[in-house]
Amino acid sequence: MTFDKEYYNIGLLDRLSYKNTFVHRLDPRIKLIATLLYLFTVISFSKYEVVALFPFFLYPVLLMTLGEIPLLFIIKKVVLVSPFAIFVGIFNPLLDAGQISLMQGLTISAGWISFFSILVKFTLTVSTALLLVATTSFPGVCHALRQLGVPSLFVAQLLFLYRYIFVLMEETMRIVRARDTRSYGRRGTGIRIFVRLVGILFLRTVERAERIYYAMLSRGFQGDMPTLKRFRITVSDLGFAAFVIAFLFIFRFYPVSEELGRFVQGVFS
Amino acid sequence: MSHHIVEFKNVSFRYPDGTDALRDISFRITHGEAVGIIGANGAGKSTLLLHMNGSLMPTSGTVNIGDLYLTRQTRQEIRRKVGIVFQNPDDQLFMPTVYEDVAFGPLNLGMDEVAVRERVEVALSRVNSLELRNKPPHHLSCGQKSAVAIASVMAVEPDILAMDEPAANLDPKSRRLLINLLKTFTHSRIIASHDLDLILDVCHRCIVIREGMVVADGPSMEILSNRALLEANNLELPLSLQRD
Amino acid sequence: MHMADALLSPAVGATMWAGSMAAIGYSSRKLKENIDNRTIPLMGVLGAFIFAAMMINFTIPGTGSSGHLGGGMILAVILGPYAAFLVMASVLIVQALFFADGGLLALGCNIWNLGIYPCFLVYPLIYKPIAGDGTSNRRIAIASIVSVLIALQLGAFSVVMETLLSGKSELPFGTFVLLMQPIHLAIGLVEGFVTAGIISYVQKARPEILNASFASRPLDAGISVKNVLVVFVILAGITGGAISWFASTHPDGLEWSIEKVTGKGELAGQEQGIAPVLKGIQEKTAFLPDYNFKPGVQGESKEGKSPVWPGIEAGTSVAGIVGGGTVLGLLLLIGFGIRFFKRRTEP
Numbered sequence: 001m002t003f004d005k006e007y008y009n010i011g012l013l014d015r016l017s018y019k020n021t022f023v024h025r026l027d028p029r030i031k032l033i034a035t036l037l038y039l040f041t042v043i044s045f046s047k048y049e050v051v052a053l054f055p056f057f058l059y060p061v062l063l064m065t066l067g068e069i070p071l072l073f074i075i076k077k078v079v080l081v082s083p084f085a086i087f088v089g090i091f092n093p094l095l096d097a098g099q100i101s102l103m104q105g106l107t108i109s110a111g112w113i114s115f116f117s118i119l120v121k122f123t124l125t126v127s128t129a130l131l132l133v134a135t136t137s138f139p140g141v142c143h144a145l146r147q148l149g150v151p152s153l154f155v156a157q158l159l160f161l162y163r164y165i166f167v168l169m170e171e172t173m174r175i176v177r178a179r180d181t182r183s184y185g186r187r188g189t190g191i192r193i194f195v196r197l198v199g200i201l202f203l204r205t206v207e208r209a210e211r212i213y214y215a216m217l218s219r220g221f222q223g224d225m226p227t228l229k230r231f232r233i234t235v236s237d238l239g240f241a242a243f244v245i246a247f248l249f250i251f252r253f254y255p256v257s258e259e260l261g262r263f264v265q266g267v268f269s
Numbered sequence: 270m271s272h273h274i275v276e277f278k279n280v281s282f283r284y285p286d287g288t289d290a291l292r293d294i295s296f297r298i299t300h301g302e303a304v305g306i307i308g309a310n311g312a313g314k315s316t317l318l319l320h321m322n323g324s325l326m327p328t329s330g331t332v333n334i335g336d337l338y339l340t341r342q343t344r345q346e347i348r349r350k351v352g353i354v355f356q357n358p359d360d361q362l363f364m365p366t367v368y369e370d371v372a373f374g375p376l377n378l379g380m381d382e383v384a385v386r387e388r389v390e391v392a393l394s395r396v397n398s399l400e401l402r403n404k405p406p407h408h409l410s411c412g413q414k415s416a417v418a419i420a421s422v423m424a425v426e427p428d429i430l431a432m433d434e435p436a437a438n439l440d441p442k443s444r445r446l447l448i449n450l451l452k453t454f455t456h457s458r459i460i461a462s463h464d465l466d467l468i469l470d471v472c473h474r475c476i477v478i479r480e481g482m483v484v485a486d487g488p489s490m491e492i493l494s495n496r497a498l499l500e501a502n503n504l505e506l507p508l509s510l511q512r513d
Numbered sequence: 514m515h516m517a518d519a520l521l522s523p524a525v526g527a528t529m530w531a532g533s534m535a536a537i538g539y540s541s542r543k544l545k546e547n548i549d550n551r552t553i554p555l556m557g558v559l560g561a562f563i564f565a566a567m568m569i570n571f572t573i574p575g576t577g578s579s580g581h582l583g584g585g586m587i588l589a590v591i592l593g594p595y596a597a598f599l600v601m602a603s604v605l606i607v608q609a610l611f612f613a614d615g616g617l618l619a620l621g622c623n624i625w626n627l628g629i630y631p632c633f634l635v636y637p638l639i640y641k642p643i644a645g646d647g648t649s650n651r652r653i654a655i656a657s658i659v660s661v662l663i664a665l666q667l668g669a670f671s672v673v674m675e676t677l678l679s680g681k682s683e684l685p686f687g688t689f690v691l692l693m694q695p696i697h698l699a700i701g702l703v704e705g706f707v708t709a710g711i712i713s714y715v716q717k718a719r720p721e722i723l724n725a726s727f728a729s730r731p732l733d734a735g736i737s738v739k740n741v742l743v744v745f746v747i748l749a750g751i752t753g754g755a756i757s758w759f760a761s762t763h764p765d766g767l768e769w770s771i772e773k774v775t776g777k778g779e780l781a782g783q784e785q786g787i788a789p790v791l792k793g794i795q796e797k798t799a800f801l802p803d804y805n806f807k808p809g810v811q812g813e814s815k816e817g818k819s820p821v822w823p824g825i826e827a828g829t830s831v832a833g834i835v836g837g838g839t840v841l842g843l844l845l846l847i848g849f850g851i852r853f854f855k856r857r858t859e860p
Contacts, residue, residue, distance in 0.1 A: 009612075010611050010612070013611055014405075014407075014611075015408075018404075018405070018408075035617065036617065036618070039518055039616070039617055039618045040523055040526070040527075040618060042518075043518055043519070043521055043522065043523055043526065043618060044522075044523045047680060047681045050837070051834060051836060051837030051840075054837045054840040054841055054844075055840050057840075057841070057844050058844055058847070061844050061847060061848045062847075062851075064848070065847075065848050065851035065852050065855070066851060066855075068855070071848075077612075077613050078613070080613075081517075081612070081613045081614060084515070084517055085517045085519050085520060088520055088676060088682050088684060088689075089519075089520075089681075089682060091682065091683055091684045091688070092682060092683040094683075095683040095684070095685070111683060114681070114683065117681070118519050118520065118681055118682070119519075121518070121519035121681075122517060122518070122519035125517075125518035125519055125616050125617075125618070126517075126518070126519075126613045126616070129518075129609065129610065129613060129616060129617045130610075130613050132610065132617070133610045133611060137405075138365075138607075138610065138611070139365035139366065139405070141610065142365075150537070151537065151538055151541035151542070151545075153541045153544060153545055153548075153553070153599075154537055154541050154599055154602070154603070156553055156557075157553050157554075157556040157557040157560070157599065157600070157603060158557070158560075158603045158606065158607075159364070159365050159557070160363065160553065160554055160556070160557020160558060160560075160561075161556075161557040161558075161560035161561050161600075161603050161604070161607060162365065162607065163363055163364070163365060163405075163406065163407070163557070163561075164363075164557060164558050164561040165561040165564055165565070165607070166407040167359050167407065167561070168558070168561040168562055168564070168565040169561075169564065169565050171565070172565040172566070192710075194707065195706070195707055195710030195711060195714065196710075196714065198566045198707065198710075198711055199710065199711045199714030199715060199718070201562065201565060201566060202562060202566070202587075202711055202714075202715060203715065203718055203719060205558050205559060205561075205562040205565075206555070206558075206559075206719075206722060208360060208558060209551070209554050209555040209558040209559070210551070211355065211357065211360040212360050212361075212363050212554040212558065213550070213551045213554050213555075214319065214324045214355070215353075215355055215360050215361045215363065216363065216373075216554065217322075217323075217324055217348065218322050218324065218348055218351075218352065218353045218355075218422070219348070219352075219373055219374035219377060219421065219422070219425060220345065220348055220349065220374055220377030220378055220425070221373075221377060221550070222345065222377065222550070223548075223550050225553070226372075226373065226376030226377055256836070256840070257836035257837045257839075257840050258836050259836065260835075260836035260839050260840060261834065261835035261836025261837070261838075261839065262835075262836070263836075264835055264836070264839055265835055285721065286721075363554065
């Protein structure tokens with residue numbers, strides 16, 4: 001992915017995270033824990049489960065629709081990062097030749113089933129992880145981490161990282177553009193130049209850190225980052241938490257797809 | 270009234286790599302004065318400003334802010350009196366949201382939440398940026414960032430305000446707003462800038478720095494109409510004076 | 514490469530998370546004890562730098578997006594191991610959240626693979642001894658390249674182990690290793706060169722940055738060599754246990770790679786040692802993935818009807834498939850329904 005596109009992408013996700021919907025207003029700690037529980041539940045399924053996982057799509061679907069996150073955006077990102085999972089998973093059909101019978105006469109190798117399982121789990125986990133940031137700004141996630149016990153030193157520099165990612169990317173864009181203006185497609189791109197550019201960027205970064213430090217000193221900084229944000233749990237938050245827990249419990253331990261299928265079959269016979 | 274005096278006596282400063290950035294600088298700024306610091310690039314303006322709140326310590330000579338001599342021990346206290354707004358607002362706005370950034374100073378002063386909120390709201394209102402309070406800095410335009418940077422320093426309610434190229438990245442309208450704002454302040458204002466029209470508009474007094482030394486110190490009107498002096502310092506007459 | 518959630522099992526994920534969180538807590542505490550205040554903004558900004566630097570493209574095939582400049586070796590040189598580790602952890606968190614590069618549950622694995630090894634193992638034990646006091650450009654170059662290579666090899670190997678221990682993939686150990694390690698060798702070479710280049714550039718332009726780090730951090734300060742060796746031993750134990758576990762459940766795959774490697778046949782003593790204990794644990798708790806015995810890759814599945822595995826029926830019976838389709842259909846309805854209603858009630 002080219003530089004501009006990647007910058008645009010992170011910028012888009014960042015902007016989406018500042019919307020003001022019901023989902024965005026939920027307590028970040030709840031959302032963070034809900035996401036982790038969800039992911040944990042999804043990957044706890046055995047390697048041959050496929051249709052039992054389908055109901056789990058409800059969670060990301062709800063987040064996307066209630067949170068007004070564009071579907072295409074999520075899909076594109078999921079597809080973009082899938083190569084590794086596919087690369088590993090594709091060996092399953094090749095190596096696991098145990099035959100499963102689906103219905104009369106139709107068999108499929110178990111390897112394909114485990115492969116699909118991987119794909120479904122991949123889609124579920126990646127989309128839900130993205131939706132966490134999309135519906136809770138990154139600083140929100142960081143403050144949640146801090147309130148959940150992560151060391152404040154770590155969270156402080158994490159917030160700095162976030163704050164300056166965009167600044168540094170812009171600076172890098174300027175450097176890259178300057179290079180491209182004079183490389184005429186040829187020798188300008190290459191590892192020597194790359195190293196030099198990165199070196200320049202590095203020095204500028206260190207100098208910037210010094211200026212930031214002076215600015216912090218000038219406003220009384222003495223070593224501890226002051227913090228204000230304290231979230232309060234509301235009824236909506238508790239409701240959401242209860243919903244998620246029930247959701248995960250039911251869909252993990254009851255074969256919903258199966259039951260639904262039997263019901264539908266019953267209706268049609 | 271002696272609280273707000275800024276006095277440099279024979280201040281010299283040498284950088285670790287050997288550069289003599291300031292050489293035997295002396296001047297005295299009293300309460301309520303608006304002073305412009307002008308000079309060629311590399312003359313030492315920024316270095317000078319950094320001495321005003323102890324970000325840098327003089328190699329020799331003394332710096333007085335109010336009743337305090339600048340030492341390692343008095344630095345923190347001096348920082349409550351002198352607020353510096355640096356050139357690049359991106360270096361100053363380092364918190365995730367505008368509100369948190371403007372609150373950074375007051376929180377470090379040990380104020381409680383209610384008092385902090387008041388300070389933040391007053392400071393943001395003075396620069397007409399109250400509605401930006403929940404935005405992350407990277408969603409702001411240059412002018413908005415500059416305004417918020419000023420607010421973040423104002424929130425500490427310093428007695429002396431020092432600024433390094435405040436209008437550098439502003440469009441004409443934002444620049445005009447800034448000039449009007451600065452004219453309403455009653456603090457001592459020290460402004461380092463190449464924007465000589467701004468200096469002429471805001472500051473009644475000017476100090477010219479060349480190669481780390483003071484080469485002129487007097488009323489702005491006098492200095493800024495002295496073509497020879499200006500040109501010897503890589504400067505020109507302010508545009509508003511050039512048509513005469 | 515970053516570990517993905519879909520390939521992870523709860524047991525492996527939880528373990529690695531616990532390990533990485535402990536490391537973060539420990540590093541934060543150690544850092545707080547003797548931190549120079551200027552380090553906090555520097556750490557954050559250098560983290561942002563890693564991202565920005567990755568975005569400068571260059572015409573080497575294969576590498577490109579989402580690398581990490583050699584596991585943060587340069588961070589370790591500038592900031593010291595604890596701070597560098599925290600920065601790497603932050604970079605990985607942002608990569609996971611914003612770029613979906615590596616899963617959230619897999620973060621524990623990724624922070625360990627790409628943070629612990631470079632900062633706490635390779636930097637003190639390999640980089641520092643080779644680079645010495647930082648005055649010789651050649652020594653720095655060699656140190657950088659070797660360190661980055663080793664760090665990446667360790668990381669890649671760990672991904673293999675974590676995937677295999679999770680049991681979602683059928684890739685046999687041998688094949689996986691033979692795929693991962695060479696790729697990361699190439700990446701490591703490139704990133705090693707880049708790291709060496711940056712360090713020597715900084716050395717020329719602003720040496721005081723490096724001198725400060727070299728001078729103030731003698732080899733033993735902060736990292737006790739004994740602790741490092743203890744960790745090494747534990748890792749070796751885990752790796753050994755994992756391999757013997759494999760010997761007992763995947764005789765074919767491991768035999769294949771053993772044959773290739775040593776020219777000999779099976780390992781002796783497969784029924785001793787950790788393997789049966791682990792199997793016992795696995796049978797008692799449903800926590801670990803089900804490792805049912807499978808017929809061999811080629812030959813055996815042809816004899817007679819292949820057994821249908823327990824637990825698979827629920828997922829692939831006709832009812833299941835019909836149900837699955839119904840669920841998807843319902844979800845589409847719900848999704849579009851909500852969207853529709855939202856649009857209608859919008860002011």
